[in-house]
Amino acid sequence: MSAAEQIRERAKGAIPEVGLVLGSGLAGFAEQIDAAVRIPYGDLSGFPSCTNPTHPGELVLGRVGERMVVCLNGRAHLYEGVGPVKLAFPIRMLATLGCHGLIVTNAAGSLSPEAPPGHIMAISDHINLQGANTLAGPHDPDHGERFVPMNGAYDSDLRRLAHRIAGEHDISLVEGVYLAVTGPSFETPAEIRAFRTLGADAVGMSTVQEVIAARQAGLRVLGLSLMTNMAAGLVETPPSAAEVMETAAAAAEDVTTLLSALIAAWPERA
Numbered sequence: 001m002s003a004a005e006q007i008r009e010r011a012k013g014a015i016p017e018v019g020l021v022l023g024s025g026l027a028g029f030a031e032q033i034d035a036a037v038r039i040p041y042g043d044l045s046g047f048p049s050c051t052n053p054t055h056p057g058e059l060v061l062g063r064v065g066e067r068m069v070v071c072l073n074g075r076a077h078l079y080e081g082v083g084p085v086k087l088a089f090p091i092r093m094l095a096t097l098g099c100h101g102l103i104v105t106n107a108a109g110s111l112s113p114e115a116p117p118g119h120i121m122a123i124s125d126h127i128n129l130q131g132a133n134t135l136a137g138p139h140d141p142d143h144g145e146r147f148v149p150m151n152g153a154y155d156s157d158l159r160r161l162a163h164r165i166a167g168e169h170d171i172s173l174v175e176g177v178y179l180a181v182t183g184p185s186f187e188t189p190a191e192i193r194a195f196r197t198l199g200a201d202a203v204g205m206s207t208v209q210e211v212i213a214a215r216q217a218g219l220r221v222l223g224l225s226l227m228t229n230m231a232a233g234l235v236e237t238p239p240s241a242a243e244v245m246e247t248a249a250a251a252a253e254d255v256t257t258l259l260s261a262l263i264a265a266w267p268e269r270a
């Protein structure tokens with residue numbers, strides 16, 4: 001049985017509208033879901049497993065207010081040795097289940113003094129420096145087009161919605177470009193200087209392969225980066241996994257408020 005069939009059987013006909021990927025340190029949002037179904041990734045056929053202990057690796061399907069959502073609580077990364085095609089699998093499954101929207105979240109290093117740690121950034125565009133593309137390789141037309149345009153990959157209406165909601169809740173939300181590297185080493189200060197000249201506002205190790213797959217599947221995407229640290233070389237202290245988790249924990253309330261309100265206000269299927 002496919003992963004989507006396994007979930008459908010347990011969801012008793014519930015059709016989710018919005019998929020949500022929770023990044024490093026943001027797992028707490030899953031507690032807001034009135035869960036109908038919880039399934040460890042290991043029980044879902046074909047799902048990439050998470051080896052990063054801060055990523056729970058559990059799918060949660062249920063309600064946030066009136067809306068039915070599927071939350072991927074934790075993700076796999078290229079740095080875990082999971083290939084780019086495998087990273088697309090959970091996103092394609094969300095589309096198969098019926099989702100028409102996707103919120104991808106991540107922890108990121110900030111390249112911008114206007115967005116110090118604790119700030120949230122709505123991703124306006126990305127730069128893929130992972131040296132990989134999830135669509136490369138044999139093409140399966142069931143997944144969509146092979147040559148997928150990435151203009152407007154991060155939906156401008158959804159970003160506007162995010163800004164409105166952030167304003168209503170007094171949450172400061174900036175906007176910018178997310179640059180993805182493979183990791184797991186953090187960047188060198190020289191790389192960060194180079195990335196600034198390339199036009200990046202935030203740097204991280206995830207998200208872009210998922211967004212490519214989501215656009216191929218026709219999902220409308222909103223990307224949110226939580227700035228957990230200043231990128232390497234911009235402050236004296238080098239970035240660390242501990243700082244990422246600490247900042248994420250401190251910002252959890254803002255992230256939860258924003259995500260809940262966004263899901264409530266999410267536009268109907270086009």
Ligand code: HPA
Pocket residue numbers: 107108109110186187203204205228229230231232239244
């Ligand atoms: N670099 C890359 N990925 C990250 C960072 C960073 O500084 N912070 C959180 N994820």
